[in-house]
Amino acid sequence: xxxxxxxxxxxxxxxxxxxxxxxxxxxxxxxxxxxxxxxxxxxxxxxxxxxxxxxxxxxxxxxxxxxxxxxxxxxxxxxxxxxxxxxxxxxxxxxxxxxxxxxxxxxxxxxxxxxxxxxxxxxxxxxxxxxxxxxxxxxxxxxxxxxxxxxxxxxxxxxxxxxxxxxxxxxxxxxxxxxxxxxxxxxxxxxxxxxxxxxxxxxxxxxx
Amino acid sequence: xxxxxxxxxxxxxxxxxxxxxxxxxxxxxxxxxxxxxxxxxxxxxxxxxxxxxxxxxxxxxxxxxxxxxxxxxxxxxxxxxxxxxxxxxxxxxxxxxxxxxxxxxxxxxxxxxxxxxxxxxxxxxxxxxxxxxxxxxxxxxxxxxxxxxxxxxxxxxxxxxxxxxxxxxxxxxxxxxxxxxxxxxxxxxxxxxxxxxxxxxxxxxxxxxxxxxxxxxxxxxxxxxxxxxxxxxxxxxxxxxxxxxxxxxxxxxxxxxxxxxxxxxxxxxxxxxxxxxxxxxxxxxxxxxxxxxxxxxxxxxxxxxxxxxxxxxxxxxxxxxxxxxxxxxxxxxxxxxxxxxxxxxxxxxxxxxxxxxxxxxxxxxxxxxxxxxxxxxxxxxxxxxxxxxxxxxxxxxxxxxxxxxxxxxxxxxxxxxxxxxxxxxxxxxxxxxxxxxxxxxxxxxxxxxxxxxxxxxxxxxxxxxxxxxxxxxxxxxxxxxxxxxxxxxxxxxxxxxxxxxxxxxxxxxxxxxxxxxxxxxxxxxxxxxxxxxxxxxxxxxxxxxxxxxxxxxxxxxxxxxxxxxxxxxxxxx
Numbered sequence: 001x002x003x004x005x006x007x008x009x010x011x012x013x014x015x016x017x018x019x020x021x022x023x024x025x026x027x028x029x030x031x032x033x034x035x036x037x038x039x040x041x042x043x044x045x046x047x048x049x050x051x052x053x054x055x056x057x058x059x060x061x062x063x064x065x066x067x068x069x070x071x072x073x074x075x076x077x078x079x080x081x082x083x084x085x086x087x088x089x090x091x092x093x094x095x096x097x098x099x100x101x102x103x104x105x106x107x108x109x110x111x112x113x114x115x116x117x118x119x120x121x122x123x124x125x126x127x128x129x130x131x132x133x134x135x136x137x138x139x140x141x142x143x144x145x146x147x148x149x150x151x152x153x154x155x156x157x158x159x160x161x162x163x164x165x166x167x168x169x170x171x172x173x174x175x176x177x178x179x180x181x182x183x184x185x186x187x188x189x190x191x192x193x194x195x196x197x198x199x200x201x202x203x204x205x206x207x208x
Numbered sequence: 209x210x211x212x213x214x215x216x217x218x219x220x221x222x223x224x225x226x227x228x229x230x231x232x233x234x235x236x237x238x239x240x241x242x243x244x245x246x247x248x249x250x251x252x253x254x255x256x257x258x259x260x261x262x263x264x265x266x267x268x269x270x271x272x273x274x275x276x277x278x279x280x281x282x283x284x285x286x287x288x289x290x291x292x293x294x295x296x297x298x299x300x301x302x303x304x305x306x307x308x309x310x311x312x313x314x315x316x317x318x319x320x321x322x323x324x325x326x327x328x329x330x331x332x333x334x335x336x337x338x339x340x341x342x343x344x345x346x347x348x349x350x351x352x353x354x355x356x357x358x359x360x361x362x363x364x365x366x367x368x369x370x371x372x373x374x375x376x377x378x379x380x381x382x383x384x385x386x387x388x389x390x391x392x393x394x395x396x397x398x399x400x401x402x403x404x405x406x407x408x409x410x411x412x413x414x415x416x417x418x419x420x421x422x423x424x425x426x427x428x429x430x431x432x433x434x435x436x437x438x439x440x441x442x443x444x445x446x447x448x449x450x451x452x453x454x455x456x457x458x459x460x461x462x463x464x465x466x467x468x469x470x471x472x473x474x475x476x477x478x479x480x481x482x483x484x485x486x487x488x489x490x491x492x493x494x495x496x497x498x499x500x501x502x503x504x505x506x507x508x509x510x511x512x513x514x515x516x517x518x519x520x521x522x523x524x525x526x527x528x529x530x531x532x533x534x535x536x537x538x539x540x541x542x543x544x545x546x547x548x549x550x551x552x553x554x555x556x557x558x559x560x561x562x563x564x565x566x567x568x569x570x571x572x573x574x575x576x577x578x579x580x581x582x583x584x585x586x587x588x589x590x591x592x593x594x595x596x597x598x599x600x601x602x603x604x605x606x607x608x609x610x611x612x613x614x615x616x617x618x619x620x621x622x623x624x625x626x627x628x629x630x631x632x633x634x635x636x637x638x639x640x641x642x643x644x645x646x647x648x649x650x651x652x653x654x655x656x657x658x659x660x661x662x663x664x665x666x667x668x669x670x671x672x673x674x675x676x677x678x679x680x681x682x683x684x685x686x687x688x689x690x691x692x693x694x695x696x697x698x699x700x701x702x703x704x705x706x707x708x709x710x711x712x713x714x715x716x717x718x719x720x721x722x723x724x725x726x727x728x729x730x731x732x733x734x735x736x737x738x739x740x741x742x743x744x745x746x747x748x749x750x751x752x753x754x755x756x757x758x759x760x761x762x763x764x765x766x767x768x769x770x771x772x773x774x775x776x777x778x779x780x781x
Contacts, residue, residue, distance in 0.1 A: 024311070024329035024362070026369030032776045103336050104638070140337035143640055157640060159749075159757050160650070174756065200582070203647075204332045207310055208288050 010132035025082060053102030056202065057091035057183055061194040063110065063132070064092050065098060075192040080112035080114040085147035086154060086165070087111070089136055091194055105202045108132040108155060108183050110192075113166060122168040127192045133169045134181040134202045137161055141204040144180065153181065169200070177205070200201065217257065217369040230335045237367050238301040239615060240347040245392065246460050251290065253299045256344050256389040257606060261456040261522035265610035265690045270739035271575045272693030275654060275721060276708045276718045279741070279777045281322035284311070287314065287772035292341035293746025294604075294687070295389065295392060296729035298773060300546055301346055303366065306744065306774055307342040307389075311356045314774075325369035331358055331717070335380055338405055341749050343454070343604075344729065346387030346397065348417045355386035355399045355521075363397075363420060377401065383408050389455045389651055391465060394495045396423050396700055399453025404470040404515065407570050407641035410450040425528030428469050428486050430626040436485035444480040445636050449473030450487040452582055454604055457519040457535075462551050464492045464501060465520070466535065470515035472642030476630030477511035478587040480702060484509055487502030488516045490537065490547070492554060504554040507541050507578050510566070511585045511679040512626070514540040521609050521616070523561060526670035527557060538562060538618040540600025544667065545576070558672065563601035563622040563654060567594050591629035591647060595655065598626045599750060605700065606729065608690035615675060617664040617688045617696050618709075623658035624754075627651040649701070652757040661758075664684065666714060676714040683758065689730040689741070696743060699726020702755055702768050706730075706743055706775065722775060725768045727751050738778060752758035 003117055057063075063075035069113040072081050086109035091100045101105045112129040123133070133154065137144050142158035153162040153172055161174030169180030181200035185192050248254045250267045257264045271279060284408035287293065291309040298305045304318040316322065322501055329338075337359055346353040351372065354362045362374040376397060378384035383406025391398045396414040404410070412426035415421065428450040430436040440448055449472050456467040472480055472487040489505040506516050520535035527544065534557065537545040548555040556576030561568075567585070568578040575602060581685035586592040605619045626650055633643035644651075654661070662684025668677040686700020695717070697711040706726050708718040728744030747768045 024371065026325050026327045026371065068395070076726075103334050104336075112616075126654065132694055136336070140340045141334070142336045142338060145640055146646060148646070149252075157644075158336070159644065159753055206331055207290060208311065208328065 030094040035115065048084070049135035051094055051102055052096060053100055055100055055108070056106055056198060057100060057108070058093070059099070059194055059196055060094060062094050063089045063108070063192050063194065065183065066090050066107065075110060076190055077112060077130050077187065077192065080110065080130060082112050082114060082129070083149075083152055084111055084148040089181055094186055097098065103135055104143075105134070109135045111165065117166055119167045122182065125182050125184040125195070127187040131165055132183040132185055132190050133163065134183070134198060136203045138178040138180065138204055139174070139176040158192045177207070185193065219295065227238050235302045236628050237350055238302065239349050240300060242394065245348075251734040252301060252407070253296065254345075254347055255392070256296060256455040256729065258731065259462065260393070262457040262519050262606065263521055263523075263611065264688060266605055266609055267692045268732055268734065268739045269691065269693040269740065271605060271691070271695065271732070273695060273710055273717060275779055276619050276693070276695055278779050279718050279720070280780065281720065282740070282776050282778045283772040284776065285314070285316065285323070287312065287322050287746065289746070289772050290748065290770040292339070292748035292751070293728050293744035293772035294341045295344035295744060297742040297744070298345055298347060299731065299742070302735060304742070305345050305347070305352055305366075307345050307354060308772055309340045309342060309746075309748065311342055311354065311355055313345060313352060313364070313369070315366070316349050316774075318733075326356070327364060327369050327371075329356060329720055332380070337385070339402065339749050341385055341387050343387055346390040346392045348392040348397065353392065353397050353417075353418065353749045354388045355388055355390050357385045357387065359384040359386055360620065361390065361397065361399055361403065361420070364580050366452045369580050372467070373413060375420045375422075377413060379677070383641070384638055386453070386454050391415060391458060392458050393460070393465060394463065398456065398465060398495070400467060402451045402453040404449035404451040405471050405640060405642050406638060407447040407473060407635050408449060408680060409467065410452055410453065412452050412456075412498070414495070414498060426493055426498040426500055428462045428491065430485065438484040439485045441481055445639060446482065447473065450484070450486070451515070452517060454517040454519055457522050458495070459522060459549070463495050465495050465522055466549070467491050467493065468517040468537070470517050471510040473641050474630070474633055475511065475513050475628070475709055476588050476643055477509035478584060478630070479643060480509070482509060488514060488541070490516070490520050490554060491533065492549070501552055504547055504556065504576065506537070506543070506545060511587065511642065512541070512594055512628070514600050516540055518602070518604060518606060521607065522549070523609055523616070523669055532557060533692040536609070536616060538602045538616070538620070540603060541567070542596045542601035543568070544618070545671070546669075547752070560672065562618060562667070562674070563620055563663075564595050566603070584631055586628040588630035588632060588643070591627060593625055593627040593653070595625035597624045597652060597684070598628070599754060601686070603750060605687040605727065608688040608696065608762045609669070610690040610692075612692060613711060614668050614670050615711060616667045616669050617690055618666050618667065618675070619684050619686050619688050619698060619700055620663040621683055622663055623662050624661050625653055625655060626687055629655065650757045653761055664696065664698060664709060664714065666711070678709060678714040678716070682752045683723070685727045687727070687729040689732060691732055692742065695728045695742070699728070699730075699743065699745065704745070704768065706745065720777070723769065723773045724771055725751060741777045742775065744772055744774050746770065
């Protein structure tokens with residue numbers, strides 16, 4: 001049985017990630033080969049019917065500053081300085097104004113870059129210099145909140161993984177196995193909008 | 209409060225397979241009783257440090273200084289996982305239980321190395337693992353207990369791996385997680401919580417070992433009005449950290465569990481002016497009620513990330529011709545502390561530095577309270593350098609004590625220092641609440657003119673003198689095992705070796721290069737009368753973080769491969 005301290009049973013929370021998709025399972029030595037079958041226990045819940053605040057940023061969403069002097073304001077390029085320490089932002093449904101703050105996997109770090117200095121293949125994801133990457137490290141899921149102002153790399157304080165924001169979030173140091181997921185942006189009427197879903201998988205990958 | 213869920217039925221489906229699969233060759237499971245935990249037989253390794261006094265000592269002596277050079281691997285088992293494999297293999301009459309990063313438990317036939325069952329926990333995708341590791345399971349009755357990184361306590365059937373119950377200890381979304389091996393005593397399972405970097409309020413909580421019902425919960429930060437609350441200004445107590453992430457020691461006669469506590473949060477002491485009780489302390493908790501009976505704070509208003517979470521070793525030592533019922537703690541703050549333990553008090557005896565330490569200017573001879581060189585204490589907007597580094601003279605890897613030779617063995621790191629500067633930080637639930645700015649070179653440096661970092665030190669607890677020191681150019685993250693064979697076993701270095709040292713001289717008598725670096729707790733036990741030594745090899749977490757920084761400041765690129773393997777060694781038949 002599962003005992004919840006606050007009346008919510010782990011495993012019932014909704015998410016298109018596998019948050020709480022069942023707690024665990026035990027396999028015996030004769031049933032290891034049946035792992036795929038056993039994996040049916042606690043399958044991820046469908047994304048259908050997912051609360052809007054837990055959905056990943058959607059095309060057409062606005063971006064809202066989550067911290068800093070412009071907290072709560074819509075992200076516009078002129079509110080960001082070139083190569084400044086990235087700040088966190090959240091997507092917002094423009095019609096319902098629901099802020100997608102129901103999962104930390106939705107959060108992005110944004111700053112403004114010199115587009116001409118960026119790898120060409122990534123430039124289409126940038127809106128007037130504004131670039132957005134997942135705030136969650138691909139190593140063990142910590143918040144990538146540090147900034148190497150000399151190398152212009154985002155950095156994770158947990159295990160020192162470093163990511164090049166000019167090269168699509170490429171890993172340039174530390175144990176992270178994959179780049180940070182990039183969130184494509186576009187500029188519409190002076191406001192930064194989400195152009196497409198994350199490029200790449202958000203968060204860490206459970207091993208085994 | 210307990211709520212049966214439909215998943216229980218699913219778990220039963222797994223149980224049926226597991227029961228069918230049990231090999232008839234396995235012996236009957238020997239239930240773990242209070243009596244066995246209080247007097248653990250040398251043939252087994254029933255808990256994190258082998259015994260409640262946390263000595264990490266075995267009276268087995270088949271493997272000894274005369275024959276250890278013949279030691280060889282007898283079987284190994286790949287865990288299939290990366291990161292820090294720090295748990296001891298827990299052994300009970302032929303059954304071995306090994307926990308891994310990502311909260312797997314592997315149950316093995318200790319004779320053959322065959323897997324009996326494996327528990328695989330599905331961790332939530334939005335979890336952040338500052339310390340991707342686990343430090344072991346606890347055994348009681350016919351159960352296995354696991355504290356998880358998403359802050360659950362899980363009770364499993366030792367024979368089948370069936371989950372009998374699990375309880376959410378706290379909400380991982382608020383920064384709580386667990387990496388320690390639970391402590392079982394007096395029918396209760398006790399756990400502490402990690403999250404000192406994530407704005408938690410630390411605590412130790414006890415649960416009934418059979419039912420999972422909560423028994424008591426004692427916070428490491430007093431609430432307003434409680435004794436010690438005056439040491440926390442304003443609302444800082446709500447998010448002040450003080451985690452407990454290493455298994456406590458236990459004195460059955462006093463029925464007291466002794467827990468080490470971590471640093472206050474955020475890291476800069478000036479964000480929470482005051483002593484910050486009971487941070488960086490040892491606390492004595494009544495196992496029946498959870499009442500905090502006494503404490504000793506090693507250092508006040510921490511600003512160095514010097515968690516003092518290692519539980520003190522319960523050692524009676526001599527001073528001035530008298531035997532003191534005591535405790536010994538090689539601290540992260542670089543001092544070796546000798547304390548007296550009584551039913552209602554912990555008294556300071558003496559303390560001395562065991563690595564280069566430039567922060568303390570004096571120690572009060574009565575209270576043990578240190579005074580600081582304030583130029584060495586970083587603050588918000590104030591950068592300071594200090595030694596030892598933020599990982600301290602000894603981080604979590606446990607020391608060991610040989611009661612026969614009276615020697616304490618400390619896995620130490622010397623000659624590395626930190627530079628830190630604080631920056632303002634806003635509390636947000638579950639987010640980093642460290643408040644450290646960036647310093648040059650990762651805020652890390654090696655003392656000029658020194659030639660090594662890692663050490664294994666031997667101290668005589670009765671004379672308070674260091675007897676020998678083995679040194680390593682590498683950092684040392686190796687937990688220590690001491691045996692009556694006059695041996696000390698330890699890995700911990702970045703060259704992937706697992707070693708046996710002569711306990712009286714520090715000479716290396718045997719070494720085996722393994723798949724990865726060893727930060728696992730070594731154990732020893734017997735099967736059918738023959739002695740074995742087992743350890744996990746699997747580098748990661750802070751050992752790797754320190755490697756990254758050493759590579760940076762030395763201009764090197766030393767690579768330590770990751771991936772966990774359980775190794776078992778024995779002498780030839």
